[in-house]
Amino acid sequence: MGGDHGPPVTIPAALSLLRHESDARVVLVGLPDVVEPVLASHRAEFGDRLAVLAAAEVVAMDDKPRDALRRKRDSSMRRAIDLVKSGEAQAAVSAGNTGALMAISTIVLGTLTGIDRPAIATSLPTLKGQTLMLDLGANAECAPEHLLQFGIMGSLLVSALEHKENPSVGLLNIGEEEMKGNETVKQAGELLRASGLNFYGNVEGTDIYRSTTDVVVCDGFVGNVALKTSEGLAQMIATFLREEFGRNIYAKLAALVALPVLKAFKSRVDHRRYNGASLLGLRGVVVKSHGSADAYAFERALFRAIEAVRFDLIRRIGERMTERAANASETGAGA
Amino acid sequence: MGGDHGPPVTIPAALSLLRHESDARVVLVGLPDVVEPVLASHRAEFGDRLAVLAAAEVVAMDDKPRDALRRKRDSSMRRAIDLVKSGEAQAAVSAGNTGALMAISTIVLGTLTGIDRPAIATSLPTLKGQTLMLDLGANAECAPEHLLQFGIMGSLLVSALEHKENPSVGLLNIGEEEMKGNETVKQAGELLRASGLNFYGNVEGTDIYRSTTDVVVCDGFVGNVALKTSEGLAQMIATFLREEFGRNIYAKLAALVALPVLKAFKSRVDHRRYNGASLLGLRGVVVKSHGSADAYAFERALFRAIEAVRFDLIRRIGERMTERAANASETGAGA
Numbered sequence: 001m002g003g004d005h006g007p008p009v010t011i012p013a014a015l016s017l018l019r020h021e022s023d024a025r026v027v028l029v030g031l032p033d034v035v036e037p038v039l040a041s042h043r044a045e046f047g048d049r050l051a052v053l054a055a056a057e058v059v060a061m062d063d064k065p066r067d068a069l070r071r072k073r074d075s076s077m078r079r080a081i082d083l084v085k086s087g088e089a090q091a092a093v094s095a096g097n098t099g100a101l102m103a104i105s106t107i108v109l110g111t112l113t114g115i116d117r118p119a120i121a122t123s124l125p126t127l128k129g130q131t132l133m134l135d136l137g138a139n140a141e142c143a144p145e146h147l148l149q150f151g152i153m154g155s156l157l158v159s160a161l162e163h164k165e166n167p168s169v170g171l172l173n174i175g176e177e178e179m180k181g182n183e184t185v186k187q188a189g190e191l192l193r194a195s196g197l198n199f200y201g202n203v204e205g206t207d208i209y210r211s212t213t214d215v216v217v218c219d220g221f222v223g224n225v226a227l228k229t230s231e232g233l234a235q236m237i238a239t240f241l242r243e244e245f246g247r248n249i250y251a252k253l254a255a256l257v258a259l260p261v262l263k264a265f266k267s268r269v270d271h272r273r274y275n276g277a278s279l280l281g282l283r284g285v286v287v288k289s290h291g292s293a294d295a296y297a298f299e300r301a302l303f304r305a306i307e308a309v310r311f312d313l314i315r316r317i318g319e320r321m322t323e324r325a326a327n328a329s330e331t332g333a334g335a
Numbered sequence: 336m337g338g339d340h341g342p343p344v345t346i347p348a349a350l351s352l353l354r355h356e357s358d359a360r361v362v363l364v365g366l367p368d369v370v371e372p373v374l375a376s377h378r379a380e381f382g383d384r385l386a387v388l389a390a391a392e393v394v395a396m397d398d399k400p401r402d403a404l405r406r407k408r409d410s411s412m413r414r415a416i417d418l419v420k421s422g423e424a425q426a427a428v429s430a431g432n433t434g435a436l437m438a439i440s441t442i443v444l445g446t447l448t449g450i451d452r453p454a455i456a457t458s459l460p461t462l463k464g465q466t467l468m469l470d471l472g473a474n475a476e477c478a479p480e481h482l483l484q485f486g487i488m489g490s491l492l493v494s495a496l497e498h499k500e501n502p503s504v505g506l507l508n509i510g511e512e513e514m515k516g517n518e519t520v521k522q523a524g525e526l527l528r529a530s531g532l533n534f535y536g537n538v539e540g541t542d543i544y545r546s547t548t549d550v551v552v553c554d555g556f557v558g559n560v561a562l563k564t565s566e567g568l569a570q571m572i573a574t575f576l577r578e579e580f581g582r583n584i585y586a587k588l589a590a591l592v593a594l595p596v597l598k599a600f601k602s603r604v605d606h607r608r609y610n611g612a613s614l615l616g617l618r619g620v621v622v623k624s625h626g627s628a629d630a631y632a633f634e635r636a637l638f639r640a641i642e643a644v645r646f647d648l649i650r651r652i653g654e655r656m657t658e659r660a661a662n663a664s665e666t667g668a669g670a
Contacts, residue, residue: 127571137509140517174472174559182475182556205563209571218560221517224509225557226564228540233565236462236544237572237604244600251596258580258589265579269572 002058002077002096003291003298007034010095013298017306018046024306027089029053029080055079059100061291068100069107077101081108084284091285091305093276095293101286102138102279109284112314114321117142118281119150119220120288121157123274124230126211130274132158132167133208133216137224138279144187147171147217151197152324153280153317154215160311161304162214170203170213172222184219192217234269276301278308281317285309337393337412337431338626338633342369345430348633352641353381359641362424364388364415390414394435396626403435404442412436416443419619426620426640428611430633436623437473437614444619447649449656452477453616454485454555455623456492458609459565461546465609467493467502468543468551472559473614479522482506482552486527486534487659488615488652489550495646496639497549505538505548507557519554527552569604611636613643615652620644 003009007030014026015038025048028035032054039052055076059068072078077096083089085108094101098120106118121134134150135142142150151169158167171189173181180202181189192199200213205226208216218226245255245262255262271290275297279286285308289301308314338344342365349361350373360383363370367389374387390411394403407413412431416439418424429436433455441453456469469485470477477485486504493502506524508516515537516524527534535548540561543551553561576597580590590597606625610632614621620643624636643649 127574140509140515172560174475174556174563180475185556205560205565206567206570208564209567221509221520222557222560225507225540225553226560228509229543229561229564230540230568232541232544233568234572235541237569239462240600240603244596244603245593247596247599254589254593254596258593261579261582261586261589264582264586265575268575268579 002061002094003289003293004061004095005292005294006095009293009295009298011038012295013302015042015046015050016295016299017302018049021306025049025051027051027053027080027083029055029076029083031055031058031076053079053083059097061097063097063100065097065099065103068097069103078104078108081105081284081286084286085109090309091287093287093289093298093301093305095289095291095298095301098137098288101288105279105282105284105286109282109286111281112283112318112321114325115149115153115281115317117146117149118279119146119153120223120277121150121154121280122227122277123161124208124227125269125271125274126209128211130162131208131211131216132161132214133218133223133227134280135218135220135223136227136277137220139220141221142184142219144184144191147184147188147219148191148195149281149321150217151192151195151199151215152320154217155197156311156313156316156320157278157280157308158214160308160313164214166198167214168198168200169215169217170200170207172208172216172218172226173202173204175202175204188217234271272297273300276304278304283314283318285314337396337429338624338628339396339430340627340629341430344628344630344633346373347630348637350377350381350385351630351634352637353384356641360384360386362386362388362415362418364390364411364418366390366393366411388414388418394432396432398432398435400432400434400438403432404438413439413443416440416619416621419621420444425644426622428622428624428633428636428640430624430626430628430636433472433623436621440614440617440619440621444617444621446616447618447653447656449660450484450488450616450652452481452484453614454481454488455612456485456489456615457562457612458496459543459562460604460606460609461544463546465497466543466546466551467496467549468553468558468562469615470553470555470558471562471612472555474555476556477519477554479519479526482519482523482554483526483530484616484656485552486530486532486550487655489552490532491646491648491651491655492613492615492643493549495643495648499549501533502549503533503535504550504552505535505542507543507551507553507561508537508539510537510539523552569606607632608635611639613639618649620649 035052056074059075059077080092119135120138123130277288287305370387391409394410394412415427454470455473458465612623622640
């Protein structure tokens with residue numbers, strides 16, 4: 001129930017989801033005076049598909065992850081993740097503090113066997129659809145093996161979200177040639193080439209928005225910079241467009257005439273459609289909504305969680321990692 | 336004379352520069368059948384302000400830097416850098432192969448005392464002006480000391496280009512807090528804080544286009560990804576705008592009405608104005624124009640070279656590095 005707007009956004013999104021998805025059940029986890037009235041007024045409409053769980057406190061956007069984990073054991077975030085742990089919920093979605101969500105999810109749920117570190121993955125709108133990018137900041141330093149694990153998890157998430165078999169995976173680098181980049185990326189390239197994934201090879205920053213591959217793999221430092229640089233550039237361009245179309249009476253009239261076109265344009269670059277970053281590698285589905293999401297955007301994050309559950313994503317990642325371990329030990333025994 | 340378009344772009348840009356800057360002299364370095372006719376037809380107009388130097392070959396865009404360096408000793412690129420080395424030219428500007436230009440410049444000119452590695456720096460248009468970013472790909476792996484050197488060089492280049500005293504320097508990171516990021520960046524932050532530079536602290540990707548600082552420092556891997564991701568996003572947005580304004584007859588009419596506004600918008604995000612990446616840390620001024628530059632953009636790159644020469648950039652970077660070495664040895668003696 002966190003994020004910049006809180007329940008006024010997350011509750012309408014959850015109710016809308018219940019209307020669209022007849023097999024979905026929602027548990028609203030939050031302060032009792034917030035969630036209980038919602039249950040009372042919508043029980044008739046949704047029956048036992050809507051439930052609430054009262055929590056004593058909330059994790060603030062500026063709480064340190066460590067404090068949220070240790071000192072707020074009865075927070076709505078912690079309670080929601082506990083529901084996933086106990087199996088009462090199949091996924092948790094939060095618009096709250098990213099660091100706290102990652103810390104609580106990792107400690108409570110644990111990581112899957114064969115996954116060293118969870119990663120954050122999100123889809124970006126591109127010229128020809130969307131591209132999934134990971135990691136976006138959970139891991140500022142990565143070994144080649146981690147980048148390979150990101151590739152495996154990202155590939156399966158694209159299968160879940162876009163129903164694509166064998167999605168292509170690109171390794172973000174500063175040139176297309178195999179010898180380009182730093183040591184970590186060169187070694188990650190070798191691991192990915194040998195992985196059995198549909199590995200395209202190196203991609204560059206320009207390829208992200210060209211949809212050269214379905215998945216773009218990078219360490220969390222690079223991914224975070226690329227994502228936030230994109231946010232900054234998009235905001236600048238939007239500001240310039242707004243300013244120019246508001247500069248004088250002629251420009252304002254032109255804006256009126258161009259309004260349907262500008263709206264169509266806006267909907268094509270609407271990042272709200274792709275809202276929801278998956279925390280991958282955990283023993284449970286956890287999706288982080290952008291803090292500034294509105295109800296439409298938050299509902300998209302809920303859908304991403306549902307798609308992951310329907311695809312049985314966690315089991316599939318677990319199986320893939322088990323296969324890898326088996327193959328590795330066979331190879332090891334044969335050597 | 337390289338780049339995607341070659342002499343049809345670079346020669347008009349050089350002639351235009353001679354018309355705008357009465358104290359400038361230009362030496363066109365290229366194949367004789369290209370440069371000699373230019374001299375013949377413009378000698379009357381410019382007298383000895385225009386000269387040519389014939390070279391036997393050119394570096395191709397796909398030549399490997401090592402081959403360009405070793406096997407093409409009479410290339411126009413090599414001859415141009417030789418002119419800077421001998422003092423006959425104060426700067427070289429090329430739209431050719433970046434790797435080859437960096438390799439030839441580094442070997443022929445050498446790096447300044449105290450500079451371990453040259454860096455590539457360029458200005459980006461922002462909400463409030465421009466931001467200089469470096470490194471953009473010369474150094475895929477950097478030690479903290481290198482990031483500090485980039486900060487020093489970038490700060491002086493902004494003084495040269497924008498006539499700003501004591502420009503602010505930001506360290507690109509994945510959060511504002513000092514403890515964020517990887518080890519290299521944390522240590523670089525400490526060096527920058529102690530450097531005497533106008534160090535702002537950590538900046539994030541979103542800050543680049545907000546002009547939070549005059550200079551943004553990062554390693555070449557991160558900088559290259561940020562720059563190319565921006566290029567890709569800008570191309571996608573331009574494509575979407577074009578497509579929506581061409582979608583049907585109403586949209587085309589709206590485009591006509593909105594044309595003056597769209598033109599004003601376009602000029603604000605026109606990267607051609609900021610064309611020209613400086614190769615910093617060398618014993619000479621070398622500027623790399625974007626390969627796809629037109630004559631206007633190439634002339635901007637020529638201006639960047641002139642501003643660096645007028646500011647006496649190379650001497651100033653050298654002095655700053657000598658001061659640093661002197662301070663370091665004093666501190667060392669006192670300890």
